Amino acid sequence: MRQLLPTHDRDKCAAYLPVVADKMGRRSVIFATLALMLSLCGLARGQVSATKVSAAEIAALSRRQILHSISRGVNYLLKHEKPGRFWETGSPSDDYWGGQTSLALYALLEVGQTTGDARLEPDSPKIAPALRFLKAITPKATYVASLELSALTVYPSGGPLYRLAVRRCTQYILQAQHADGAYHYTWDGRKPNENLPNDWDNSNSQYGVLGAWAAIQAGMEVPGIFWLRAEKHWRSCQSPDGGWSYHGGGSTRAMTAAGLASLFLVDQYVHSGVHLHPKPDMDIAHGIAWMGAHLKTDRNLYYLYGLERVGLASGLKRIGKTDWYRQGAGEIIDAQDPVSGGWSGYVLGAPSEAVPTSYALLFLTRGLNPVVFNKLQYDGPWDARPRDDANISQWISNVFEQPLNWRIVNIGSDPRHWLAAPILLITGHGDPHFSAGDVAKLKTFVNDGGTIFSNADGGDAVFTRAIARVAQRVSAGRYSLKRLPPENPIYSVQFHLPSNIGLMGMSNGLRLLWVHSPTDLGAAWQSNDLSAHHGLYAFKTAANVYFYATGKRRVTRKLHPLAMPTAVGPPVQTIRLALVRYKGGDNPEPMSWPFERDFMRVRCQAHLVASPVELGSLDAAQTPVAFMAGKDDFEIHWQVEEHIRRYLRSGGTLFMAAVGGSAKFMRAARRFVGETFPGANLEPISLPDKIFAGRTVGSIKLTKVHFRRRWLRTHPQATAPDLWGIRRHGRWVVIVSPADVIAGMTGLHTWNINGYTSQSARAVVADVLLYAGGSKQALKVSVKPTPIAPGQSPGSDSGTRSSPKPVSQSQPAAPRAIDLR
Structure with missing residues (x-):
């Protein structure tokens, strides 16, 4: 008009x-x-x-x-x-x-x-x-x-x-x-x-x-x-x-x-x-x-x-x-x-x-244009350098010809909205005096896949000590801020930085949840100081945090919802999953299973119920599939091994995954399998195995999957799921993934993770769970494959953490041939 x-x-x-x-x-x-x-x-x-x-x-x-x-x-x-x-x-x-x-x-x-x-x-x-x-x-x-x-x-x-x-x-x-x-x-x-x-x-x-x-x-x-x-x-x-x-x-x-x-x-x-x-x-x-x-x-x-x-x-x-x-x-x-x-x-x-x-x-x-650094507004000197975030974003935009924006978020706002950007920037001096509610919001942001980057204005030691305490509270005492060694990828992911910058970080073993600079980088950001020494390194450090948190991929998250859409119609089946607790076990990303649950509810019309169970208490009648993850070596008592054999003979399936593609965990997993099944060796589960054939209710027919760059360094031709297993009486009773699926289920794109891309991880896990714990009734609906663009999840707008669109029908979802990125 x-x-x-x-x-x-x-x-x-x-x-x-x-x-x-x-x-x-x-x-x-x-x-x-x-x-x-x-x-x-x-x-x-x-x-x-x-x-x-x-x-x-x-x-x-x-x-x-x-x-x-x-x-x-x-x-x-x-x-x-x-x-x-x-x-x-x-x-x-x-x-x-x-x-x-x-x-x-x-x-x-x-x-x-x-x-x-x-x-x-x-x-x-x-x-x-x-x-x-x-x-x-x-x-x-x-x-x-x-x-x-x-x-x-x-x-x-x-x-x-x-x-x-x-x-x-x-x-x-x-x-x-x-x-x-x-x-x-x-x-x-x-x-x-x-x-x-x-x-x-x-x-x-x-x-x-x-x-x-x-x-x-x-x-x-x-x-x-x-x-x-x-x-x-x-x-x-x-x-x-x-x-x-x-x-x-x-x-x-x-x-x-x-x-x-x-x-x-x-x-x-x-x-x-x-x-x-x-x-x-x-x-x-x-x-x-x-x-x-x-x-x-x-x-x-x-x-x-x-x-x-x-x-x-x-x-x-x-x-x-x-x-x-x-x-x-x-x-x-x-x-x-x-x-x-x-x-x-x-x-x-x-x-x-x-x-x-x-x-x-x-x-x-x-x-x-996407926002990369959200700057946190709180009751304190958060804005002593009002142009720091703007100048960082402009410099990265200019150098890499990728237009970026910045934004201010208030500590009183919903932390789910902070995830419009992958990084939360916190600056200040003195103790910010974050309340328990503030810490809970920071925890939500980190657990949902965000990365926190903090800077001590003026190199203030009081601020650094306060941030260290807050970081430990965010991780519920599991992790703490430590001086990052020179070999940490934060020093080299894009620019090679001198280790005397002295960055600190808090890692969950899979990724850095928090990066902190006890030296004052913000002064150079505020004054736009691009001098050859400290000033330029301040901007390069911010750029490295950006590339680390985004996995060196183009960010296109603006206006993308992070929450899963509501599924239409009731679920057609329920998958009961045991999240195995054992000495040495670890799932560093607590939101991995909630995200996978929502993915399966929308994409597979399956209701996933996951509950923690001790390894020695598994019951196939209650939880027909058990998930066991870790990143370190582990030992299983012989009595527990006997219980696991009974669990598997009773129809249970054990799904094991190496967090971050950990070689230590894989060595322990192979030893555990050899002790549980003397004389048996893990064998590859190759396409077109029935796990990925789309023959079970709600499953996804996989023709190709995609891995992250680090995995492709040692597996340059990998296009099929990398799963290994033990077969008994015609079915896989133990399934092991050497490639990380935890980061993928959470939707992380962090650099240096050794495993599947996000959408491939979610699909592989969904198919394994549906194979092991879902209905065995074969679907008799024949549909044409739905093509999926590179970097795109089924029903999403682009390769971000946004989730598939809801299935509109109430009957079981038909299998689709998907080239998952």
Whole structure:
């Protein structure tokens, strides 16, 4: 639906335009109309008539829906690209020539970085000619210079034409800035930094600041005086109510977003000092408060792009009470043209639909980028270095060309929401005095697969000792923080770090649950110190924690639910499983079986009941399948061995698994099997064994499985389940997995785990349990195999910890041939 501009705003714009045209003395009145109307009129005021998207639709919004919308928008822009003119609609003599192409390229290149769409690579047939066109433009307007820099710096190329174009745009941005830090539409190129107290507006002024930031990303030098002027302007023109206006008058949402986004950038270069106590920017605080009280995520795409910049710069998921990204994305998708895939209108006076479509894509794409470090807000000096997390994420994004976001989470919030990022960053000095409830939330985060990374601001020993106590409480006293040896992968997973950095860690034997730096890395993060020694190593350490926690895989978790969906229909069978307790046994991931239970309930329509049982008390009538896991050597008393033989003769099955692919456990398991079954040796269980044939109720027909990188180092051709067993009377009574399944069941992607990928582990375990403890009735339903994309679980959106979609029928789930990643 196209928006309607109220009469009084149309009249105000119409009255103002001749004045602007006269002052500019240019032929670009059409684009001036666009810029002025989007800033002064409906976009600044957020007045758009549109059908409201329901709260239920917003809550149900998925990553898949957003990516589909993005894809349709990209197709629209590529379809409307014109040879030689690309997305321009004016004349080469216009001041704003190149502006629409800059905006469209900026959006398309951002989408390409996020989605990996090969059509949007800088050297692709669709993008490369447009980039060459852009590099030849000499900007004559603030919007053009800023947007051209934004587009060119998505993929910095470093070639001579690139450097020349960046230099021209940077020169415009630096010299067109007024003496008081403001900007207007154009600059005549004669007198730099003029004193023009009346010829300014906050729409152009925000794009001037954004252009300077983009220039720095391209390697250009922006002098400190630029940021001091910008700070003077934005602080001096803030309204008493905390908001900003276009050029005097009442505060508006679009211009308040402009003021906040600009001050966040200003603070990064003017107020990057290192402190131990928070020094909040009260102008930003007042602006956020105004925005929270007046925020609406309507369909003004210019305003929404500004709102997105505020949300990402602040690390806030909610501004006021509104989840700004989810609400805004819902409105944008609902406004998308169902036929063309573009957005028509929603930027008043836009010369083409490329403008609103580009703004829509920027909002959807940049806000969708994954969060890697959630920073914990607690009652203490958690924010003494307010830009530490933002600078870490930006540095990793720049170095690895993988756009990332950051976010603040409050200790009072639901810890399940913290898992939108794999790492929780805790900083501070002194004792944080976490309560029992706080510790319980940290424990939930860790048990669900999260990694905690803490830094002692100022190298404070009191904070380090307090963190060590909290870490031990999180693990219920099982583990503790210890100095990590030089061979620990945290020192080498991506960058080789000197061991004298002195990192500490708490491991459960499978992965590091907590990494702590007793030396102050946060000072370098806050000041963006990339000097060759301590500063750069601080960023590399953060990057290593990131790559360790994610297993060096691309993170795409934004908007992915971690909880399993609710199964539809009653279960068709119940599997009763004994979790064997024995001396030396260990399952370091307590959520592995709850996650597997939920997977089987949805995917296999089986109800898994798991309960701890002593090894010497197994009863096949009560628990026909028993699971025994460990990572160390173990010894079984001969009387217990005799009991196990009786358990197996009575129809029980023993499923053994080496935690982390432990060689020690496997040696002990082989010895145990040899003592329990004298003269017998473990033999491989190969495809197509009936365990994986999909012949039992709810089972998954496996044709191929996938392993993690560490396993593939020693088993490079492995594509079949690696199981070994003892067969008696035609059935497997002992099944042993040398490859780790525990991490996979938990959904972990941590580096250096020796075993199956997550979805393969869950499927292998499900098939073993259904074979050993499920109904033996063969299904007589014939269905075609359901193809599963690489890295994808059955029914999920992508290769993350999100779970399969619920089975919609109540009858037994039919077997499917699945290539599990």
